[in-house]
Amino acid sequence: MCRAAASNIVMDPDEQLRTPLFDAMVGLAESRKVSFHTPGHKSGKGISTRFRKFVGPKIFSIDLTTLDEVDSLHKPRGVIKEAQELAAKAYGADRSYFLVNGTTGGNQAMILAACNPGDQVLIARNAHKSVLAGLILSGAHPVFYSPQVDERLQIMLNVTFDETKAAIDAYPECKVLFLTSPNYYGICADLERIVPYAHEKGLVVLVDEAHGPHLKFHPELPASALEAGADLCVQSTHKIIGGMTQASMLHAKATRVNLTMLTNVLRFVQTTSPSYILMASLDLARMQMATEGEKLLDKAIRLAKEARARINKIPGLFCLGRETVTGTLFSQMGDLDVTKLTITVKDLGLSGYQVSQILNTRYNIQVEMADPFHILVIVSIGDRQDDLRRLVEALREIAKEHASPAAPSALASEPLPVFAHEAVITPREAFFADQEYIPLDQSVGKVSSEIVTVYPPGIPVLAPGEIVTGEAVGYLRRMLTLGATVDGLDETNSWIGVVRR
Numbered sequence: 001m002c003r004a005a006a007s008n009i010v011m012d013p014d015e016q017l018r019t020p021l022f023d024a025m026v027g028l029a030e031s032r033k034v035s036f037h038t039p040g041h042k043s044g045k046g047i048s049t050r051f052r053k054f055v056g057p058k059i060f061s062i063d064l065t066t067l068d069e070v071d072s073l074h075k076p077r078g079v080i081k082e083a084q085e086l087a088a089k090a091y092g093a094d095r096s097y098f099l100v101n102g103t104t105g106g107n108q109a110m111i112l113a114a115c116n117p118g119d120q121v122l123i124a125r126n127a128h129k130s131v132l133a134g135l136i137l138s139g140a141h142p143v144f145y146s147p148q149v150d151e152r153l154q155i156m157l158n159v160t161f162d163e164t165k166a167a168i169d170a171y172p173e174c175k176v177l178f179l180t181s182p183n184y185y186g187i188c189a190d191l192e193r194i195v196p197y198a199h200e201k202g203l204v205v206l207v208d209e210a211h212g213p214h215l216k217f218h219p220e221l222p223a224s225a226l227e228a229g230a231d232l233c234v235q236s237t238h239k240i241i242g243g244m245t246q247a248s249m250l251h252a253k254a255t256r257v258n259l260t261m262l263t264n265v266l267r268f269v270q271t272t273s274p275s276y277i278l279m280a281s282l283d284l285a286r287m288q289m290a291t292e293g294e295k296l297l298d299k300a301i302r303l304a305k306e307a308r309a310r311i312n313k314i315p316g317l318f319c320l321g322r323e324t325v326t327g328t329l330f331s332q333m334g335d336l337d338v339t340k341l342t343i344t345v346k347d348l349g350l351s352g353y354q355v356s357q358i359l360n361t362r363y364n365i366q367v368e369m370a371d372p373f374h375i376l377v378i379v380s381i382g383d384r385q386d387d388l389r390r391l392v393e394a395l396r397e398i399a400k401e402h403a404s405p406a407a408p409s410a411l412a413s414e415p416l417p418v419f420a421h422e423a424v425i426t427p428r429e430a431f432f433a434d435q436e437y438i439p440l441d442q443s444v445g446k447v448s449s450e451i452v453t454v455y456p457p458g459i460p461v462l463a464p465g466e467i468v469t470g471e472a473v474g475y476l477r478r479m480l481t482l483g484a485t486v487d488g489l490d491e492t493n494s495w496i497g498v499v500r501r
């Protein structure tokens with residue numbers, strides 16, 4: 001299930017203390033050279049006073065541009081090359097790339113690098129909307145297969161080995177397998193079985209590991225995608241560990257992927273003015289994880305475990321744990337990232353959105369995500385015991401106020417997401433087709449030209465090229481009523497883009 005030890009990290013701990021990019025940036029800032037180049041604020045001298053007063057002056061002195069001293073992201077030969085090489089060693093990759101447009105850009109780059117126009121890609125349907133953007137850009141054809149939804153917990157699982165094997169066998173023309181693991185709730189696919197099978201059948205395996213940049217660094221966490229043998233994976237360093245928002249990494253194994261192509265593609269999908277602050281945060285986050293990640297994660301895991309145990313003692317609440325994932329219900333899942341707390345609140349007669357709002361407005365606690373039945377809490381290396389204590393106490397009060405065992409949950413009959421819709425044209429064809437906006441109510445039977453998601457988690461309820469079903473419209477309407485944010489409809493949430501016929 002989980003790895004025996006973190007000691008299989010092939011890296012030199014002393015070397016991992018180095019932060020070549022950050023050091024070069026500090027050196028350049030301290031040299032106080034006269035700047036006649038971008039950015040226009042010139043080390044903060046031209047920045048708004050209010051901004052400088054709030055954040056302090058130093059940050060602006062390292063908001064740099066591509067200069068000899070600090071290297072170039074798109075043609076790295078100096079400190080960025082060294083920083084990326086250190087990241088590759090820490091993560092066990094043949095090559096690692098710094099990303100400044102999040103895992104969104106990384107997902108697009110993986111698909112563009114691994115697929116030619118017309119290639120068939122087998123995609124687990126719990127994919128983020130950026131994967132569809134990658135398909136639109138590349139012209140690759142998706143073959144979707146869906147993870148099941150657990151009816152009892154009303155939570156979307158990950159894909160199983162059996163489901164994946166069946167899909168691989170049914171679609172032998174697919175050249176690439178795209179998986180998302182862990183999912184938003186920390187539920188991992190069984191990559192250690194899936195990846196070898198996919199490779200045996202000749203597929204290249206791409207993994208959206210947005211929620212897993214920490215996995216490699218603690219033996220109690222699920223195996224990472226690279227450890228399971230994936231060819232490419234992208235991680236949102238900013239979501240879980242010390243990267244600044246937007247900072248992600250793409251890791252590559254060279255055996256099945258053309259790294260020259262990947263490098264070229266990254267030049268297309270990323271800005272020519274990458275933020276050095278974001279890149280420095282990647283350099284430092286890697287150093288921190290490689291040198292003290294296990295100790296820091298020990299604490300996060302302990303805090304999450306204690307909170308989970310205490311929440312599970314509160315009547316009306318349930319917090320998903322490893323025993324559930326490895327029990328009969330979830331027996332084909334790979335593992336659970338125990339730092340994610342998925343708390344089922346439906347027995348309080350409240351939706352996750354309502355509990356999230358109460359936590360925010362009454363207790364000043366903000367959670368990562370809510371859905372009709374759950375709230376999702378990310379516990380990370382930044383959390384303190386007191387933060388978790390406040391959360392548990394707030395939940396205890398909310399549960400006490402709302403628990404009414406006599407009343408059946410008003411949410412028991414809420415619709416679950418349905419993702420298996422018939423596709424009649426490819427996402428790219430639908431995206432570039434003649435389109436019109438029509439009322440959602442009149443859209444059943446039409447072909448969607450939009451990526452429509454409930455956000456978060458951002459999994460497409462409708463993909464471009466798919467027939468709009470009554471079920472999908474009903475689900476979107478219900479989610480809107482419950483307070484979810486829906487992306488991909490018009491501003492009033494009542495019109496949808498479809499292909500004009």
Ligand SMILES: Cc1ncc(COP(=O)(O)O)c(C=O)c1O
Nearest residue numbers: 101102103104128180208210236
């Ligand atoms: C599974 C998954 N993939 C990709 C993304 C996009 O990542 P980023 O925000 O780093 O672009 C997200 C964002 O929520 C996600 O949950």
